[in-house]
Each structure stands twice: as structure tokens, then as C-alpha cells.
Amino acid sequence: MAAPRVTPVTHVVFDVDGVLIDTEHLYTDIIQGIVGKYGKTFTMDIKVKQMGRKEPEAAKVVIESLDLPLTVDQYLQMSHEQQEKLFPSVELLPGAECLVKHLHKNGVPIATATGSHTQSFELKTSGHKDLFSLFHHCVLSGDDPECKHGKPAPDCFLLAAQRFPDNPDPSKVLVFEDAPNGVEAAHAAGMQCVWIPHKGINKETHRHLATLVLESLEDFRPEMFGLPSYDS
Template identity: 45%
Template sequence: MGKRHDESIRWLLNELNLNDVVTPEEYSHQYDAILIEMFKKSPAMPGAERLVRHLIQKGIPVALCTGSCSRTFPTKLDNHRDWIELIKLQVLSGDDPEVKFGKPHPDPFLVTMRRFPKVPEHAGRVLVFEDSYNGVLSALEAGMQCVMVPERTIYDPETDTEFKSRVTLVLDSLEHFKPEDFGLPAYD
């Protein structure tokens, strides 16, 4: 859900009282092997490739800020490398040394914003697309606009009025995103 890899593993083992059964390193090794196999079959979020190609073609600065780590992210790209590699600024907050706290803390997005060649005047000028609750909280805590596109109905923003009042927009699919609603060039 966007947290740093090592932080998530320690939390999980603690919550399940497994600290005496497996070390975080052993669990991480097994977890990474399973994750890598799953990534080989993972489709892109519908509408993501179109949006990325559109923004880049129109000269809009884009970045990728993921909770993934450098061990597993290259495999995650395998089926999508041709368009993901168009995004030159990529922050893998799962093990990026400058990201002290993972999502839901604002660090991942603030680090990403500071790495733009032309740093935005203020965080409110940054539009984030997120599929996880912790990712949305991270963007909001950083003071950024956020479009949530939940992949599954793990979280229903309709039932959390405080969350709903803070998130900029919730969409069922990126295919429904209208760039012009955010002052961006419309799709051709």
C-alpha cells in the first residue's frame, strides 16, 4: 500500500507474530521471488499508457513515484518498458535513500517534486495519480492535488467523508480522466 518495503515487512511480521519464525530478510527474499513472478503477468492500468504518452507528447513534465524498490521494479516494467521508460524521472521510494518515510508520509512525493529539472513553484501545482489509500494520503500530506483510481474496492472513499473532501477526484478508470479539467491539453 505504498509503504517502504522494509517497513512493510517488519510491520507484517510483527502483526502476525512471526518475528520468531522468519527474519525480515528471509521473508523479503521469498516475497520478492513471488512478486517477480506476479509482475510478469501484470497488465497496465487501463488508460495509463495513453495518458503518459499524451502528457509527454504535449511537453508536460511527468514523473513516476512508486513504492516499489530497485530489486523488483525492473521486472514490473517488463511488459510496459516501451512507454514507462519515456518517464525520465522515476523515484523508487521503496529503497531510495533520500526517502526517509514511505507512503502515507509526504516524503516520496516531495523528493520526486524536488528532482524535477524545473521544480514546481509549490506542491499544489503537482497532480498525482494514485491507486492506493496510503498513496493518496501521501500526496495530500505533501499538499498536492490527487486523482485516485482505486484498482480494487479495498477502500470506498464514498464512506469516508473526511477523505472524500480532501481527495481531488476519484475515478473508476484512468480512461475517464479528462486532462482539460485540470488545465492540461485535451486528448487529440
């Protein structure tokens, strides 16, 4: 199946973890630290299944996949304790600051849509408040009452579009994602998607759903989608 055709867009929505900020390796370390206590290994196959989902759903995937003797609440408490230590110092990924500032400067409406809940999002972005203040809004599907289902359902991306003042047609919205679940969600929402696969993920599994597959945000050229070029 061929990838979706590139057409001009007017609005941009970013996933956060693994696209704008370098948290995915921290999540891996945190989860392995938890499951390792029970002699288990957090594999890439499990990571792919839980990436992008609402936090309780992601926790359930890990618990059930590894048959852990933990409730979701117990697992999340252990995870949150480590997040509070590690997340405030998280760094931006290459190309993130440049692209976000460029789009904002040129009047392109931008938003984020993530599976995170408010507390986690604030921890992760606390060192980059100036950059995240440039977004028109942030959809935090982890605890947003209007977001009924996490990725791979399209809810968070559709909400992100609806919350722009002009409520653009989904076909005019470009999504940036790193997780296969997120690519599925963008496709289900009827949006084009630039996929920047997390290291270790098989690029062939979801290539047909992504409009464009890149190694880094640094490789993105806005003019491909009818957006202002870096030279403008």
C-alpha cells in the same frame, strides 16, 4: 470536510502499482501464499495499512498484524522468489498507456513515485520499457537514499517534484494514486490527487483528501486540471 479544490497543474506524478500496472492482485496472491503457510489470512484491512509503504515497512505490517514467526528478511526472501516469477508478465491497467503518451506528447512533465525498490521496479516494468522511458524520472523510495520515509509521509512526492528541472511548487503537481497511504502522502505534500481506489477499499475514508475519485484512468479528463485535452 470538503475535498481539495480543483486548480490548474503543470506537472504530473504517478504511483505505479495499481495505477499504471496491474500488480496489486499479484501482491495479494503472493502475500496470501506466504501467510497461508501459517494458517493466516491476508485481509483487506491489512492490505490497506501496508499499501504504498517501503517494502520492509510493508512486510513489518503483515508480520505484526498476523503474528507471523518470520523476520522481515525471511518474509521478503519468500516474497521476492514469487515476484521474480510473476512480475515480468504484468500488464498495464486500462487508460495508463493512453494518458502517459498523451501527456508526454503534449510536453507535460511526468514522473513516477513508488514505494518499490529498484530490483522490483525493473521486474514489473520490464515488459513496458518503452512506456516507462517517457517519464522524466522515477523516484523509487524503497532504496532511494534521499527518501527517508515511505508513504503516507510526503517524501517521495516532494522528491519527485524537486527532480523536475524547474522544481515546481507542490500545488502545481497532480498525483495519481490507488492507495489510501498514497492519498495521504500527496495531501501532506500539498499536491492535488486523483484517487483510483483499489477494489474493496472504502472510498469514504479518504475521499476528503482526494481532489477527484475515479474508477479508472480511462475516466480522467486532463482539461479539468488545465492540462491539454485528448482532442488537442
